[in-house]
Amino acid sequence: MKQPSALLPERNRILVIDDEIIVLTALRETLRLEGYEVVATSDPLQAFEIIQHTQFSVILTDQQMPVLTGLEFLSQAKDIQPNATRILITAVLSLNTVIEAINKGEIYRFIVKPWLREELLVTVRNAVQRYDLLTHNQRLQSEALEMNARLVQQVEQAKAQNRELERLNNALHENLDRSVKLCLKAVETYYPILGSRARRTLELCKAMADGANLPPDQRQILEISAQLHGMGLIGTPRELIRKWQLDESSLTEAERSLIELHPALGQELVSFVASLGAVSSIIRSHRERFDGEGYPDGLSGPNIPLLSRLLAVAIGYASSNGDAAGIEVVKSQSGSAYDPDAVRIFLRCLPKAVVPRNQREVLLSELQPGMTLSTGIYTANGILLIPEGQVLNQPQIDKLWNHNLMVPITQNLMIYC
Numbered sequence: 001m002k003q004p005s006a007l008l009p010e011r012n013r014i015l016v017i018d019d020e021i022i023v024l025t026a027l028r029e030t031l032r033l034e035g036y037e038v039v040a041t042s043d044p045l046q047a048f049e050i051i052q053h054t055q056f057s058v059i060l061t062d063q064q065m066p067v068l069t070g071l072e073f074l075s076q077a078k079d080i081q082p083n084a085t086r087i088l089i090t091a092v093l094s095l096n097t098v099i100e101a102i103n104k105g106e107i108y109r110f111i112v113k114p115w116l117r118e119e120l121l122v123t124v125r126n127a128v129q130r131y132d133l134l135t136h137n138q139r140l141q142s143e144a145l146e147m148n149a150r151l152v153q154q155v156e157q158a159k160a161q162n163r164e165l166e167r168l169n170n171a172l173h174e175n176l177d178r179s180v181k182l183c184l185k186a187v188e189t190y191y192p193i194l195g196s197r198a199r200r201t202l203e204l205c206k207a208m209a210d211g212a213n214l215p216p217d218q219r220q221i222l223e224i225s226a227q228l229h230g231m232g233l234i235g236t237p238r239e240l241i242r243k244w245q246l247d248e249s250s251l252t253e254a255e256r257s258l259i260e261l262h263p264a265l266g267q268e269l270v271s272f273v274a275s276l277g278a279v280s281s282i283i284r285s286h287r288e289r290f291d292g293e294g295y296p297d298g299l300s301g302p303n304i305p306l307l308s309r310l311l312a313v314a315i316g317y318a319s320s321n322g323d324a325a326g327i328e329v330v331k332s333q334s335g336s337a338y339d340p341d342a343v344r345i346f347l348r349c350l351p352k353a354v355v356p357r358n359q360r361e362v363l364l365s366e367l368q369p370g371m372t373l374s375t376g377i378y379t380a381n382g383i384l385l386i387p388e389g390q391v392l393n394q395p396q397i398d399k400l401w402n403h404n405l406m407v408p409i410t411q412n413l414m415i416y417c
Contacts, residue, residue, distance in 0.1 A: 005350060013054070014124065015072065016040045017047045017061040018089065027060065044073045051077055056084050057131035058124060063090040074106045075260060085127035095254050106220045109236060122270065122410050126190065133186050137179070144175045160403060179273055185229045191241055191414050192375065194230040196359040200318035202226040202367050207353035208310050211345050222307045225282040226314060234265030260295040263287045282307045286315065293338045309339040313346045321417045358417040364404055367397050367413065374414045380407055
């Protein structure tokens with residue numbers, strides 16, 4: 001086993017554990033070719049010794065091992081290195097494994113054997129980005145605490161106490177705003193269309209807050225909830241999210257059960273920020289229906305928080321193309337999915353809302369002339385192939401196909417609807 005180098009930053013360092021030497025070697029060499037520093041071992045007990053003194057951005061482990069399972073290892077590793085992104089490799093992904101992992105909050109992603117190289121690398125890249133976001137957020141919180149301490153000291157020492165208190169209050173608002181933006185960025189990084197719809201939902205909620213004359217504190221809760229309502233989908237397989245958004249009726253019972261966990265998971269994630277306690281309860285209820293057929297708690301009518309009822313209507317319309325058909329869908333579900341009063345507020349305020357264009361994800365094979373890119377397309381090295389806002393023609397689509405044959409394009413392809 002190669003000992004970790006002290007020269008590379010910890011964000012490039014990955015721990016791989018698998019008792020199958022062939023698999024271990026394949027993972028190690030694949031990741032090393034991508035520039036990562038890989039520490040590989042077939043012994044989970046030796047891995048425990050390693051993580052005691054070496055920090056990793058990603059821990060990648062097999063599920064079935066003779067000494068202990070991958071879930072057991074990751075559960076204990078979380079206490080030692082809570083920020084390291086944990087990925088489980090398994091030959092069979094059962095619903096029980098998924099539920100156990102979600103309930104414990106241990107697993108970021110699953111990789112099913114045999115894996116595709118491109119999917120493995122994208123998963124690891126996103127895992128490193130998650131580690132960066134977590135550590136960056138910790139640094140921000142640490143800086144915020146230090147800044148607040150300095151401000152308190154200045155307030156105590158300064159004669160202009162009111163001016164210092166105002167500065168402290170502004171700093172706290174800035175920290176909250178940065179935290180919300182960081183969370184939204186995490187959602188958008190994991191699945192871009194979730195970020196796009198969150199921004200559409202936000203603009204609708206702003207207009208509805210005006211129309212409903214919400215007080216400032218309620219307005220803030222609604223606007224933050226609009227941005228973060230998709231947090232609970234982080235970690236849900238991307239293909240499942242796409243299937244759910246394209247045709248919810250096509251989900252299997254197991255898939256539906258997994259999707260229906262996301263409001264509660266979103267509540268749990270958002271509640272980690274102490275100042276967002278009120279937001280977390282709104283996020284938990286945003287998939288409840290007025291007729292009581294929603295989830296996760298089956299609430300109905302006025303038992304659903306008012307802000308959740310407003311948010312639900314905004315989400316419903318934001319998921320449409322933003323045309324007359326989308327309005328008719330919302331109106332048709334008044335009294336069943338949506339609170340009639342919330343629908344009336346929405347219809348009254350919609351003309352005043354400045355809603356960004358809707359986006360959707362497409363496959364490379366689905367690109368057609370006339371489509372407009374909502375995000376630029378880049379090579380794996382970050383070189384721009386086609387810019388954002390470009391209306392595609394056939395030569396440009398052929399260019400993308402030819403490039404993909406030589407170097408696969410792994411990013412999400414997003415177009416305006």
